[in-house]
Amino acid sequence: MAEPQLSGTQRAAIILLTLGEQQAADVLKHMSAKEVQKLGIAMTSVSAVTRDQVVDVVDDFVETLNQPSGLGPGADEYVRAVLVQALGEDRASGLIDRILLGRNTSGLDSLKWMEPRAIAELVRNEHPQIIAIVLAHLDADQGAEVLKCLPERVRSDVLVRIATLDGVPPHALNELNDVMAKQFAGSQNIKSSTLGGVKVAANILNFMDGGQDEAILGSIGQMDDTLSNQIRDLMFVFDNLGEIDDRAMQSILREVPNDKLAVALRGADTKVKDKIIGNMSQRAAEILKDDMEARGPVRLADVEGAQKEILQIVRKMADEGTIQLIAKAETFV
Incomplete structure (x- = not known):
């Protein structure tokens, strides 16, 4: 029996363990x-890997280290090309700016280690x-988790401001980062920022609970009806x-429990149902259909919850690189 293929994260974990x-x-x-x-x-979770798998991972790692590093006069272009290829233009842009433009937002970065409710209180x-x-x-x-903890009356206002952010003046970001840095150890030396935008707002809404995203939209x-439509068009639903x-x-079906599918598909578009059932074995598809019929009526809140x-x-899975998703405007890569 062939050994299961390791994900990039699992391979990195094996390297760290060695x-x-x-x-x-x-x-x-x-x-x-x-x-x-x-x-x-x-x-x-990688304790069950075989010795041969560990050897393969380490050998690949050593081989990668022995390849040309890209160091030298063209290193900036090399780093930019690698990050864009790995993450996509949008997700890589912020990281490229921090690396190549010398950005350091240690005060704000410290928030990423806090619980969402604590950030909301802050x-x-x-x-x-x-x-x-x-x-x-963030x-x-x-x-999204922080937004859920904020009062409903401010959620829409905040998301509109995120969607319409078009760069933050250096002095303003410096001030904010300085405040955060004083509360958490760190220093700051910020040149500029390209935070925010419609895609950022859409991605945050993607993680809101069922019903909350529609209420905010x-x-x-x-x-601003035009802005609302722009955000909706970029969401992956x-x-x-x-x-x-x-x-x-x-790949998705291997990770999703059948009982969740049976509930989620009750309110799904025909195209989605056909796509899912078409990628199941005949036996699995029959079991799913029987399960859906046996459940009877299902509350809309339960359907939305299962879909979320x-x-x-x-x-x-998309963040880990296991699959690639294409939304209406390539929100995910």
Whole structure:
């Protein structure tokens, strides 16, 4: 029987486990909170790998190290090309700016290690524009969790400000980062920022609970209908699953529990149902259909909740590079 293929995160975890405690700790110091969490989980879950798999991973790592590094006069272009190829233009742009333009937002970065509710308490009494800058700096899922903890009356205002952010003046970001840096150890030396935008707002809404995203979009629509439509067009929603390729769908189905599918598909578009059932074995498809029929009527809130849970699994797989998603305007890569 062929050994299961290891993900990039699992391979990285194996490398860290072979380094020793001090060396692994030194590597983790240079990673973000989300990366540390992801690698930590992977390091606890790779105990079942075989010796041959470990040898293959280490051999590949050594081979990579022996390849040309890209150092020299063209190093900036090399780093930019590699990051764009790995992450996509949009997701790589902020990271490229920090690396190549010398940005250091240590005060704001410290928030990524905090619980969303604690961040919400920290910014609750700040001006909505400040809250928008903070949320735009966080990862989309963490930003969504913070938004959930804020009063409903400010959510739409904050998201509109995120969507309409078009760069933050250096002095303003310096001031904000300085305030955060004083509360958490760190220094700051910020040149400029390209935080925010419609895609950032859409990605944050993607992680909101069922019903909350539509409520916020509705409020935004009352203020600016065009902006509301722009955000909606960039969101990856459950119906977009009907547009992904079969290979990605098969990978998703291996991770999603059948009971969640049976509930989520009750409110799904026909195209999504056909895509999912078409990528299942005949036996599995029959079981799913029987399960859906046996359940009887299902509350709309339960359907939306199941769809959100499946989308969270899908987005996690996309973030890990296991699958590629294409939304209406390539929100994900």
